[in-house]
Each structure stands twice: as C-alpha cells, then as structure tokens.
Amino acid sequence: MTEPLRTVLVAGGGITGWYAAAAIKRRAPFLDVTMLATRGAPDALADRIACTLPSIRGFHADLGIGEEDAVLRTGAACRLGTLFSGWADDLPDYAHVYDRYGQRFGATSFHLHWLRARRAGWADAFDSYAPAAALARAGRFVPPTPGTPFADHDYGLTLDLPRQERMVRAFADHVGVRILAGEIADVAIDDRGFVARLTLVGGGSLAADLVVDATGPAARLRGAIDQAVDDWSGWLPCDRLLIHAGAPIEPPVLTPVVAHAAGWRWSSGAQTGIAYAAAHADEAALAALMPDGDRIAIRPGMRRAPWRGNCVAIGDSATQVEPLEWCNLHLALSAIDRLVTMLPDAAMAPVEAADFNRQCVAEAERVRDFVALHYVAARRPEPMWRACAATPPPDSLAHTLTQFAERGRLPFYEEETFSRDEWAAVLIGQGVLPRRVDPLVEAVPADAAAAAMARHKADIAAAVQRTPTHAAWLAAQASRLSR
Incomplete structure (x- = not known):
C-alpha cells in the first residue's frame, strides 16, 4: 500500500x-x-x-x-473580447467576443446561415450579430442577464x-x-x-x-x-515583446489589437505592448515607440x-x-x-x-492552433506575413482549415479553449470563406432566415441602449460594496 x-x-x-x-x-x-x-x-x-x-x-x-x-x-x-484591426488590409476590423454569434434557428449553426446570406449579398458584418460585440463596441457592459439578448456571453478581466x-x-x-x-x-x-x-x-x-x-x-x-x-x-512568429506599464486608466471593454509590419500591438488600460518577430523588425524603431518598455524574449x-x-x-x-x-x-x-x-x-x-x-x-496545441490561425488567415503584404501564409500549418489546424474552407464546418477537438463561434469569428473576420454553402441551411428558407437575422439585430440594438457604460457599471458595483 x-x-x-x-x-x-x-x-x-x-x-x-x-x-x-x-x-x-x-x-x-x-x-x-x-x-x-x-x-x-x-x-x-x-x-x-x-x-x-x-x-x-x-x-x-x-x-x-x-x-x-x-x-x-x-x-x-x-473585458468582453478583442478588436482586431489591420489583420486583413482590405477588410474592416472585427470583434472576437466570448459570446454566441447570431441566434440559432433551424438545425444548423448560425454562421452557416450567415455564409449563405453573405453569398447572396445582404448579410451585415458577422460580429454585428453577436450581442457582446455590440455591447463592447458601444463601450457598455452588463454581466450575463437572463431574458435579454445578453444572456449567454462571458467575460474576462483586465x-x-x-x-x-x-x-x-x-x-x-x-x-x-x-x-x-x-x-x-x-x-x-x-x-x-x-x-x-x-x-x-x-x-x-x-x-x-x-x-x-x-x-x-x-x-x-x-x-x-x-x-x-x-x-x-515555425507557426508563431513573434519572438519578442515590449511591455510598458503606465498610469492606471480604465481599460477598454474590447481590447484593441492592431497588426503591423512585423507583428502586432495592444493596449489594455495601463498596460501597452508590442509583439514582433525580431528577424523582420526594426528593433530600434520599435524601441523608440516604447522607450520605457521591458523587452522580453x-x-x-x-x-x-x-x-x-x-x-x-x-x-x-x-x-x-x-x-x-x-x-x-x-x-x-x-x-x-x-x-x-x-x-x-x-x-x-x-x-x-x-x-x-x-x-x-x-x-495547449489547440491554443497554438487558434493563435496560429490569425497568421495563416492574415492578408498583409509584408515579408513576415507572407512567410506565415506560406508555412504549412500544424496538422490539427490544417484539418480545421480544410473543413471550414469546403463548406463551413468546424471540427471540435478535446480540450478546446475556444468555441466554434469564436473560431468562426476569426476565420470570417479575416476573410476566410467556404467554397460552397452547406446544403443543410436550405431547410430554412432564405427569406425566413433573413427575417430572423434582422429581428435579432434589432433586439440587440434596442437592448444596448438600456445598458450602462462599463465605467458606470463598475461605479455602481463599488457603491454597492461600500454600503
């Protein structure tokens, strides 16, 4: 024994x-x-x-x-998620939030109906159907609230x-x-x-x-x-960080992440940072942007x-x-x-x-795949980004990309950190669209799908107007705590 x-x-x-x-x-x-x-x-x-x-x-x-x-x-x-800008030069920014995208109707995932509508030319931005994205873009916040469009989201912390x-x-x-x-x-x-x-x-x-x-x-x-x-x-090119901690300020609800020629930068209130690939970066120029930053390999x-x-x-x-x-x-x-x-x-x-x-x-390997996805799917002309696009992805990510590129399907692996909706948000946000529409969406007529999508957006817009700003919500909680 x-x-x-x-x-x-x-x-x-x-x-x-x-x-x-x-x-x-x-x-x-x-x-x-x-x-x-x-x-x-x-x-x-x-x-x-x-x-x-x-x-x-x-x-x-x-x-x-x-x-x-x-x-x-x-x-x-x-924080409700991340706002990605500049990852596909010809596309607008997109939000990856911790929420469902769209409202399920019929037997198939919402993103498949959105893809059909996108092909028909009348769908709005994919993240406009995510309640938490609308909330975050407005600088507002509420925790998950049953009986409202904000019932299913989650949130992290800064x-x-x-x-x-x-x-x-x-x-x-x-x-x-x-x-x-x-x-x-x-x-x-x-x-x-x-x-x-x-x-x-x-x-x-x-x-x-x-x-x-x-x-x-x-x-x-x-x-x-x-x-x-x-x-x-070979799949994650950024091997250096510059991190700076400044005076405390209120962090954004949607953390901005902006791509640049050799990596990306972020700002989350007091903390700002630059991630870059040393082989493709002018390190002196980046250091000049953040002279007090800590350099990390x-x-x-x-x-x-x-x-x-x-x-x-x-x-x-x-x-x-x-x-x-x-x-x-x-x-x-x-x-x-x-x-x-x-x-x-x-x-x-x-x-x-x-x-x-x-x-x-x-x-860890699926986290690696999700991070690598941002580079594989990026559409930028600089050498670092071209090298990333030309590098064969890990087999598990290649399988996900192949399945999605054919008809929008997203396989699910054990120990996933991110949901299928979150995978779809990054893929669609960076312009990866399937070759054909999944035939299962035809179970719901296109006009019925269009009406359901429009109602969902209208419900989100109306609900956002009734929510407090992030600062007001925090202040209210602090006031309650002090009683």
Missing part, C-alpha cells in the same frame, strides 16, 4: 505560483503546502499579461473568491497585476499556505528522476512529495529533469510532459506562447485545476502523470 501525499512545494515568484499554492491548499486542506516565493521571472507572460480569458472567473469561484475581491477591490476591469498578486498572496496566507522567501541555488534529482531537494541561496534546503514549478520559462525545477521542449516558432513551444516524476510544470515553465488571445494565465490555471483533480499519492503513479500530460498537450 502506497503512502498518501502529505507535502507540496510550489516554487515561483509571480501570480501563477500564488494561484497554485492557494488552490492546492484551499481544495486539499489536509496537505502541508509551502510556497517558496522567489523573485518573479520578468519573462513569465502568465504573470505579466494583464488581459485574461473568462476562465479566471470560474477559477476564482471554485476557490471561493468573490467578484468583490477579485475585481472591485483589486481594481480589475471587465487585471491590475500588482494588486491582484497581493490579493492572491493574502488569500494563500489566509487558507494556510506556509510562505518562505528565498532563491534556488541548486536542484537535486534522484535516481528515479524525482526532484529530491532544493538547495537555497544562503543555506538551507527544501523537499516535498510533490513539487510545482512556477518559475517561468527557466523552469528551474522541471528543467533540471530534462530539457525536452517542442518548438512552435519568447521561445514558443511546450513540454510534452509537464509532469514528470514528482515535478509538475505550470504556466511558462510548461508552455510559452505569445499573448495574442490572452491564453497565458488561462493555461496555467487550467493546469492547476487538473493537478488538483488528479492529485497523486506519494508513489506518483505514471498513469496519472500520463493523463495529465495528455490533456495539457491537447489543450
């Missing part, structure tokens, strides 16, 4: 590590959880990118952290990162995480390939049954076991075995990807959830690690 798991050590100095320690202790309070708070890794994007996906709110809810603490008291703001980290650290302390400050001098690996002991700078050491590596791209713990990492640079790729032995890599220790579509923290939180669900005993049965790794790889 194997021994139960008793001790867990989390190492890292950013928000990812604090989330991991807090979640493990909160959901498994019988464990002795230690957080080794090292200096934060400046190139750990899961710790440094302010925009998040909606999954962060579910993660908070599972821990019992309410919106008052996670949003209002930490100065976070709500974080004030220092305040958010302080909140999570305080929560970890509150639930009983033992917190130690220190730096790692050496990592000893035993003959089983397990992390046996961490030696600390200045003396002392730490050991645990399970160790979690949240040290960023350096992967100080997991990297001591092996350095096997898949390289994604990205090595896009992932470990196919983030869990090996008794060591689990999360966040940038496991996967590095440019922050387009804001998946960095999401992947970290998803891995933490899986780890809690699959907590092993002290023997670390390989079958548990194998399934954890399978799920993490499946999720």
Whole structure:
C-alpha cells in the first residue's frame, strides 16, 4: 500500500505560483503546502499579461473568491473580447467576443446561415450579430442577464497585476499556505528522476512529495529533469515583446489589437505592448515607440510532459506562447485545476502523470492552433506575413482549415479553449470563406432566415441602449460594496 501525499512545494515568484499554492491548499486542506516565493521571472507572460480569458472567473469561484475581491477591490476591469484591426488590409476590423454569434434557428449553426446570406449579398458584418460585440463596441457592459439578448456571453478581466498578486498572496496566507522567501541555488534529482531537494541561496534546503514549478520559462525545477521542449516558432512568429506599464486608466471593454509590419500591438488600460518577430523588425524603431518598455524574449513551444516524476510544470515553465488571445494565465490555471483533480499519492503513479500530460498537450496545441490561425488567415503584404501564409500549418489546424474552407464546418477537438463561434469569428473576420454553402441551411428558407437575422439585430440594438457604460457599471458595483 502506497503512502498518501502529505507535502507540496510550489516554487515561483509571480501570480501563477500564488494561484497554485492557494488552490492546492484551499481544495486539499489536509496537505502541508509551502510556497517558496522567489523573485518573479520578468519573462513569465502568465504573470505579466494583464488581459485574461473568462476562465479566471470560474477559477476564482471554485476557490471561493468573490467578484468583490477579485475585481472591485483589486481594481480589475471587465473585458468582453478583442478588436482586431489591420489583420486583413482590405477588410474592416472585427470583434472576437466570448459570446454566441447570431441566434440559432433551424438545425444548423448560425454562421452557416450567415455564409449563405453573405453569398447572396445582404448579410451585415458577422460580429454585428453577436450581442457582446455590440455591447463592447458601444463601450457598455452588463454581466450575463437572463431574458435579454445578453444572456449567454462571458467575460474576462483586465487585471491590475500588482494588486491582484497581493490579493492572491493574502488569500494563500489566509487558507494556510506556509510562505518562505528565498532563491534556488541548486536542484537535486534522484535516481528515479524525482526532484529530491532544493538547495537555497544562503543555506538551507527544501523537499516535498510533490513539487510545482512556477518559475517561468527557466523552469528551474522541471528543467533540471530534462530539457525536452517542442518548438512552435515555425507557426508563431513573434519572438519578442515590449511591455510598458503606465498610469492606471480604465481599460477598454474590447481590447484593441492592431497588426503591423512585423507583428502586432495592444493596449489594455495601463498596460501597452508590442509583439514582433525580431528577424523582420526594426528593433530600434520599435524601441523608440516604447522607450520605457521591458523587452522580453519568447521561445514558443511546450513540454510534452509537464509532469514528470514528482515535478509538475505550470504556466511558462510548461508552455510559452505569445499573448495574442490572452491564453497565458488561462493555461496555467487550467493546469492547476487538473493537478488538483488528479492529485497523486506519494508513489506518483505514471498513469496519472500520463493523463495529465495528455490533456495539457491537447489543450495547449489547440491554443497554438487558434493563435496560429490569425497568421495563416492574415492578408498583409509584408515579408513576415507572407512567410506565415506560406508555412504549412500544424496538422490539427490544417484539418480545421480544410473543413471550414469546403463548406463551413468546424471540427471540435478535446480540450478546446475556444468555441466554434469564436473560431468562426476569426476565420470570417479575416476573410476566410467556404467554397460552397452547406446544403443543410436550405431547410430554412432564405427569406425566413433573413427575417430572423434582422429581428435579432434589432433586439440587440434596442437592448444596448438600456445598458450602462462599463465605467458606470463598475461605479455602481463599488457603491454597492461600500454600503
């Protein structure tokens, strides 16, 4: 009979590590959880990118952290999606929001009816049928509201990162995480390939049954076991970031992402950034645009075995990807959830690690595909963009593109982060249209579809007028909290 798991050590100095320690202790309070708070890794994007996906709110809810603490008291703001500009030079901007696009009628997906209408010449922009896109373009916000067109959307957050980290650290302390400050001098690996002991700078050491590596791209713990990492640079061209944190201002509800000759740039309130491919960029010119920005190198790729032995890599220790579509923290939180669900005993049965790794790889590869889609489908003349368009995509993305290009079908993979509607939003937004219309749409006469689409747009427009601005909504929540 194997021994139960008793001790867990989390190492890292950013928000990812604090989330991991807090979640493990909160959901498994019988464990002795230690957080080794090292200096934060400046190139750990899961710790440094302010925009998040909606999954962060579910993660908070599972821990019992309410919106008052996670949003209002930490100065976070709500974001409904991303506004893409310049990704197809001959097309207008488009919104990718966390919502359904259109209203289902008949047996087929809305985007197939829209494609028929587009071919007939009378459809409006695809995102004009998404309630959250209309809401966000107007600078307004409401949470999901049953009985209105705004019943089904979700929303992420734009974080004030220092305040958010302080909140999570305080929560970890509150639930009983033992917190130690220190730096790692050496990592000893035993003959089983397990992390046996961490030696600390200045003396002392730490050991645990399970160790979690949240040290960023350096992967100080997991990297001591092996350095096997898949390289994604052929599909994800941006290998440099400039990030600047300025004075706090209200972030937009729809985060703008604008393509440029060698990459893209974004603005999310206090945080602004430029992503670029160094081989195609004038780095001096970009640095002049953001002279106070932190320069970060990205090595896009992932470990196919983030869990090996008794060591689990999360966040940038496991996967590095440019922050387009804001998946960095999401992947970290998803891995933490899986780890809690699959907590092993002290023997670390390989079958548990194998399934954890399978799920993490499946999720990360589809995130890679979704990010790569933006480059494959882009229509720009510069050399970087032409090189991206000429590069064969990963097999899984090629399958999605082939299916969509023929008749608008979107296959679904296990561990998808983004919905079919979100895939369709990017494909259609960047001008990828199927060769033929799916015959199943003929089950609904074209005039009936047109009338339903017009009613849906009118309902959205009328409902938008009754919603508050994002600033007014936040102010109302803060006023309620202060009573």
